[in-house]
Amino acid sequence: MICKTTKEFQNKVLNKMTFTPYPNENYTIYKNENRPELGYFIKYSRDKYYEFGIGDYTIPESFSLVFEHNEEILRFGTVYSGETKFKIENNPVSSFSPSSFFVSEKNIKGNQHWKKGQHFHGAEITIYKKYFEEIIHSNFPESIVFDKFINNYTYNYLPLEVASIIQKLRSLAESNKLTSLYLESKILESIALLYNEISSSPENVFTNQLNYGDIKIGNNKSITLTASDINAIQKAHDILTKEICNPPTIKSLSKMVFLNEQKLKAGFSAKYHMSIRQYTNSLRMTTAENLLCTTELSIDEISKMVGYNYSGNFVKMFKNIHGKTPLAFRKMKL
Known part of the structure; x- marks a missing residue:
């Protein structure tokens, strides 16, 4: 059954706990x-607004959900x-271990596992969007918004003041x-502290300390991507898509998005499952296919339109991908 x-x-978790x-x-x-040796779970709540557990x-x-x-x-x-x-769809396997955490959830899908004999001790605040819409944004429209965070990514970080609030609430409970x-006063204070954190600078502790995972670039070497790296890679992808007929070199692209070439190449391949060169070639060939099928332009004209100075290079690349020359491809589609 899916929750x-x-x-x-x-x-469901509490039921599995008996x-x-x-x-x-x-x-x-x-x-x-x-x-009694199984312990307990305490929940404070304002229904559909927030919970503290x-x-x-x-x-x-052992069980899974x-x-x-x-x-x-x-x-x-x-x-x-x-x-x-736990495993969230389209994300690597993650885990909660002794530390602070923060996550903004939206359209989440995945699974979580528990093992017999494991002991857990922790405290957590959950705030629903309804609370932000009706209580926070109606009175403080410029305050924290959900899209300031990467959805469904677990940040292993909380501002110290917020972590201290959690500790105080747990002790009192x-x-x-x-x-x-x-x-509720402490939940509002936590929201204010989080807002101060993310509004202080585009490069705040959430983006600076965000680990997006390690990418192997050799047998014994790897690099770590942060949120700002991922944003740079996304920007590079957008630039390549827009400049399909005259894509910048990797060296130029790295300067345009302020990311070193090694991270740009490795990160792009990891995120889009193809190299930058493969992506630009794919865009060029897709455009060429469309021109071959919908226009009467010559092969030489099309090759120039998709960024090839020499039609011979274009024909060779097209044949490598499609197994036939551009002219044969056009005749087949007629």
Whole structure:
């Protein structure tokens, strides 16, 4: 079964934990009274606006869950102990391990795994888009927005002040001293601190410390891509697409997007599954195919239009890709 909402996913996890809900005035505690050694999960919430959860539990049996939902939410918190692996579609396998984390979720799809005997202890705030639309943006329209972050990417970072807020809330909750008013005030403070962080500079700690993964460039060598690197690679892709008939050299392109040639070439290949040269050739040949089928231009004219100074080079490249000359291709399409 696929979990279609965040709430459904959470309920499935708690069910697999064999936990039963016990409502209190300000929160609900989930536990198995017959097996207290499994621990507990505490949840404070303002329905459809935000949640604050504290977990300290041990997995009774191994299980996995598949999720796919269209909700837009921000989640951030701290994992004090334990690690769980998860796979988000179109992203590498990731994991939560002892550290702070932040993620902006939108149209997320993937799966997550838990192993018997694993122990987890952590605290997390979840804020739904409805809270931003009705409470934050209606009063502070210039504040934090979802598109400031890469969707469905887990940042292993929180500003120290926000991490301290999480710690304070957890401590109060575990001693049954956390009130709903105080919780909401700290959620608002966290949003303000996050907004200050991302509005301070385009190159803030989220972009500077973002690790987009390591790419191998040799038997014993690899490079790490950051969010700013990925943005540069995307810009390079856009430039190549626009300048299809006169693409810049790799050296020129690297200067245009402010990224060194090695990262540009390796990152482009990793992101688009083809080299820069292969991509430009693909664009040229696609344009040539269209001109051959829809115009009566000569082969020489078409070769110049797609950026070849010598028609012989164009014919050779076209034949390598299609297995036939441009003229034979045109005759076949008539």
